Amino acid sequence: xxxxxxxxxxxxxEDCRIPLEKMAVMTGARIEEVADAITDMEKRRIILRYSPxxxxxxxxxxxxxxxxxxxxxxxxxxxxxxxxxxxxRFDEVKSVYLMSGSYDLLVLVxxxxxxxxxxFVASKLSTLETVTGxxxxxxxxxxxxxxxxxxxxxxxxxxxxxx
Amino acid sequence: xNYDRYINPAIAAVPPxxxxxxxxxxxxxxxxxxxxxxxxxxxTPYHIRxxxxxxxxxxxxQYTANRGLPELxxxxxxxxxxxxxxxxxxxxxxxxxIGASEAIDIALRALLSPxxxxxxxxxxxxxxxxxxxxxxxTPVGVPTREEHSFRLQPEDLEACITPRTKLLILPYPxxxxxxxxxxxxxxxIAPVIRKHQLIVISDEIYAELVYDGHRHVSVAAxxxxxxxxxxxxxxxxxxxxxxxxxxxxCGAPELIAxxxxxxxxxxxxxxxxGQVAAYEALKTGRENGYEDxxxxxxxxDQRRRLMVSAFRGMGLSCFxxxxxxxxxxxxxxxxxxxxEFCGRLLKEKNVAAVPGNAFGACGEGFIRCCYATAxxxxxxxxDRIAEFVRENT
Numbered sequence: 001x002x003x004x005x006x007x008x009x010x011x012x013x014e015d016c017r018i019p020l021e022k023m024a025v026m027t028g029a030r031i032e033e034v035a036d037a038i039t040d041m042e043k044r045r046i047i048l049r050y051s052p053x054x055x056x057x058x059x060x061x062x063x064x065x066x067x068x069x070x071x072x073x074x075x076x077x078x079x080x081x082x083x084x085x086x087x088x089r090f091d092e093v094k095s096v097y098l099m100s101g102s103y104d105l106l107v108l109v110x111x112x113x114x115x116x117x118x119x120f121v122a123s124k125l126s127t128l129e130t131v132t133g134x135x136x137x138x139x140x141x142x143x144x145x146x147x148x149x150x151x152x153x154x155x156x157x158x159x160x161x162x163x
Numbered sequence: 164x165n166y167d168r169y170i171n172p173a174i175a176a177v178p179p180x181x182x183x184x185x186x187x188x189x190x191x192x193x194x195x196x197x198x199x200x201x202x203x204x205x206x207t208p209y210h211i212r213x214x215x216x217x218x219x220x221x222x223x224x225q226y227t228a229n230r231g232l233p234e235l236x237x238x239x240x241x242x243x244x245x246x247x248x249x250x251x252x253x254x255x256x257x258x259x260x261i262g263a264s265e266a267i268d269i270a271l272r273a274l275l276s277p278x279x280x281x282x283x284x285x286x287x288x289x290x291x292x293x294x295x296x297x298x299x300x301t302p303v304g305v306p307t308r309e310e311h312s313f314r315l316q317p318e319d320l321e322a323c324i325t326p327r328t329k330l331l332i333l334p335y336p337x338x339x340x341x342x343x344x345x346x347x348x349x350x351x352i353a354p355v356i357r358k359h360q361l362i363v364i365s366d367e368i369y370a371e372l373v374y375d376g377h378r379h380v381s382v383a384a385x386x387x388x389x390x391x392x393x394x395x396x397x398x399x400x401x402x403x404x405x406x407x408x409x410x411x412x413c414g415a416p417e418l419i420a421x422x423x424x425x426x427x428x429x430x431x432x433x434x435x436x437g438q439v440a441a442y443e444a445l446k447t448g449r450e451n452g453y454e455d456x457x458x459x460x461x462x463x464d465q466r467r468r469l470m471v472s473a474f475r476g477m478g479l480s481c482f483x484x485x486x487x488x489x490x491x492x493x494x495x496x497x498x499x500x501x502x503e504f505c506g507r508l509l510k511e512k513n514v515a516a517v518p519g520n521a522f523g524a525c526g527e528g529f530i531r532c533c534y535a536t537a538x539x540x541x542x543x544x545x546d547r548i549a550e551f552v553r554e555n556t
Contacts, residue, residue: 007461015538022542025472026465028375160515161186161199163289163338 004029004037009046012038016050053148064117065094065110065139068125069103071132080104083130092120103135114138177296180289181521185505189515196544198532199515201338203403203488205462205535207440208455211402214443215436223435229427231259231411232438238445239411245449247370247381249394251413258419258426259433259441263368263397263410264290265426270364270393270412271298271330273421279329284315285523286491287334288366292523303328306525309482309493313342317352324359331361333382336369339522339531340491341467341484343373349385356391362418363392368410369487371401371456374464377485393418400487401456402444407437463488466534466541473545474532477552488535491519495528497555505530512547 007027011018024031041047056063072083080098087107088096095108107125111117121136142150167175182199189195206212230236236253243249251257260266267290275281277299283291285304292302305323307313320331335344356363363382370379383392397410412422432438448456467484474481474492481492494504501518509515519526534541 007465010461011465018538022469025468028468156204158197158200158202158204159186160189160195160197161182161517162201163180163182 002037004033005041005046008034008037009041012047012050053146055142055150057142057150062112063110064112064114065108066117066121066136067139068107068109068121068137069099069135070105070107070125071134072104072128072130073132074104075130083128086128086130087125090120090124092117092124103133173296173299177293180293182289182517185509185515185517185521188506188509192509192513192515195509195513195515196536196540196547197515198534198536198541198544199517200533200535202405203400203459203535204537205403205459207402207404207407208444210447211404211440211443211455215407215440218436218439223439225435227432227435227438229423229432230257231433232435232442235259235438235442235445236411238442238449239413241449242445243381243394243396243413247367247379248384249381249389249413251394252416255416256419257411257413258423259438260397260410260412260426261430261433262399262408263366263395264408265430265433266395266397266410266412267291267294267332267364267366268297269422269425270395271295271300272425273418274330274362275300278327280325280327281330281332282320282323282328282361283332283523284334284337286313286337286339286519286526286529287332287522288338289522291332291334300329301327304523304525306523307340307342308525309480309529312482313337313340313491314344314348315352317355320352320355324355328359329362331356331363333363333365335365335367336373336379336486338369338487339489339517339519339526340482340529341487341489342482343377343379343486344382345377346380346385349380349382349388353386353388356388361391363388364395365392366395368395368397369400370396371453372460372463372488373486374460374467375483375485379486390415398441398444401459402441402448403455403459404437404440404444407434407440409433409437409441463535466536466538469538469541470532470534470545473549477549478556479552488533490532490534491526491529492532493529494552497552499555501527501530508548508551512551514544514547514551516548 020031020034024034074080075082084096092109092111094110097106099106236257239257240251240253271294275298279300280303281295281300282305283302284307295302303323305319307315365382373379383389383394393414395412398404470490471481471483479492484490501520505516505518517531519529
């Protein structure tokens with residue numbers, strides 16, 4: 001990673017709508033250099049997409065989330081990758097991580113209702129032949145995600161003018 | 164009851180800070196975007212806050228040594244030597260103070276006798292000249308100019324020296340201009356300092372906030388100037404710790420001992436939890452390559468470039484500031500005085516900036532804009548200033 005690439009990623013992580021010209025000014029690079037660096041990082045799949053961070057709790061969309069600890073039997077030659085792939089292909093699955101510790105995969109699942117989510121675990125996840133056990137925990141409240149605090153008071157306490 | 168005859172006339176004669184009036188005005192404006200702040204927009208990194216929390220929970224509620232916690236002074240010594248090549252012994256050359264402000268105050272009180280003159284480069288931080296007067300001295304402004312990037316010039320310094328001149332305050336990186344003094348600039352004024360045997364009070368509170376490949380150079384590390392210099396620094400700007408009020412002053416043991424006399428009688432010691440937090444800031448910084456400082460500096464630098472480019476885009480002359488977190492554009496082309504400009508900008512566009520003349524007469528024609536504010540707000544403020552400049556040129 002070059003210094004420019006790191007700076008651009010830090011800027012985009014905060015706000016991916018900053019115009020190219022502004023990013024160029026802020027990093028001290030030329031606009032073409034910034035554009036090329038970003039395109040290059042997209043090609044290398046360092047940047048995968050530009051999406052907003054949404055606080056769904058403030059919308060009227062019904063939504064249940066759970067974190068599921070999954071124990072699996074790794075497959076010969078494929079390790080955990082094959083079963084992870086079987087799991088992440090379900091639309092309900094938002095994230096899958098291979099973990100160290102007492103279970104193997106951590107699966108973040110989202111569904112419309114509690115019942116839908118329970119049905120997903122019972123009929124889709126648990127029935128995979130390599131899955132040997134699951135433990136589901138429902139998300140009750142979201143405090144902070146990707147460095148963004150959802151419910152805190154982050155207001156500016158500074159004096160308006162100070163020497 | 165009329166208290167006039169009780170009040171010290173020397174203090175009564177000092178005018179209130181020119182910033183005060185703008186503060187009062189800006190405080191009444193709803194939703195004004197303020198570029199008038201003088202502190203970081205970051206909160207103190209959480210591991211530093213947490214160290215202070217643990218200290219309170221553990222019942223560390225007592226006085227500390229007058230000069231500050233020994234482990235903190237040791238870290239300060241390592242920090243200054245590693246970052247700025249200045250060597251100060253923790254035992255007798257470092258005194259922990261209530262912010263850099265107390266350090267300035269006790270340095271002036273320890274060194275000045277009535278009538279002594281103190282050279283204060285202008286524009287600069289508003290407290291130096293009043294501090295000199297409170298200590299019985301006479302401040303003498305030394306002008307610095309945009310064409311020299313607001314660096315102190317030896318001939319300007321020389322021109323202000325009289326037989327009563329005793330001290331030079333060296334406020335770099337500079338508030339409000341963002342100007343810095345590089346090694347060759349310090350070497351250029353060194354002969355004047357030696358010739359007139361001046362003691363230099365070097366306020367280096369913004370030392371970590373220097374950009375674009377430049378590095379802060381401590382005047383104490385230049386040539387043979389070390390014995391002439393007392394160095395002041397602190398945690399407010401570099402570690403986003405303004406409210407903690409922890410700074411320090413370093414210099415010859417004989418000088419620090421006199422300052423400590425004032426400090427121990429009037430202050431006793433800097434608050435313990437602030438010192439614990441400061442210790443955590445330096446210790447962790449030393450271990451992780453000053454990660455927090457570097458992160459904040461990069462963010463300031465991005466915003467600094469944005470501001471300079473925007474002001475130049477408006478057709479205003481704006482010298483490139485390599486230090487602190489201020490830009491100091493000239494507003495002369497609008498035909499307005501800096502107070503008119505800021506007053507109307509606040510009323511008409513709801514953006515607060517500080518008129519340059521608040522920092523000394525030669526700040527007239529400039530405004531100080533702090534870029535330690537969220538980028539989206541900076542962008543809105545810059546759009547509004549551009550609109551205001553268009554309407555007034």
